[in-house]
Amino acid sequence: MLTTSISDFRRDIKKYFDKVTENFETLIISRGKDNGVVIMSLHEYNSLCATNHELSSKRNENRLDSAIEKFSKGNSFVKELIEP
Numbered sequence: 001m002l003t004t005s006i007s008d009f010r011r012d013i014k015k016y017f018d019k020v021t022e023n024f025e026t027l028i029i030s031r032g033k034d035n036g037v038v039i040m041s042l043h044e045y046n047s048l049c050a051t052n053h054e055l056s057s058k059r060n061e062n063r064l065d066s067a068i069e070k071f072s073k074g075n076s077f078v079k080e081l082i083e084p
Contacts (some may be wrong), residue, residue, distance in 0.1 A: 001026045
């Protein structure tokens with residue numbers, strides 16, 4: 001996780017954007033006491049949203065836990081796709 005001030009961010013905006021997108025970093029820009037902004041890559045944001053959706057209901061959470069348990073015990077199998 002990176003942190004910077006708003007003035008440093010303005011001065012080196014491209015450098016910070018490059019670090020965030022290339023290294024999957026999260027950038028926190030301080031804007032005073034207990035105030036700030038978080039910048040993350042679109043890839044990281046989409047991943048966070050997908051995880052949030054997967055855990056959005058108890059049923060989804062239980063299905064995911066069950067699948068992880070089966071996989072870790074070796075109770076998984078490969079299925080052929082109908083269409084490539």
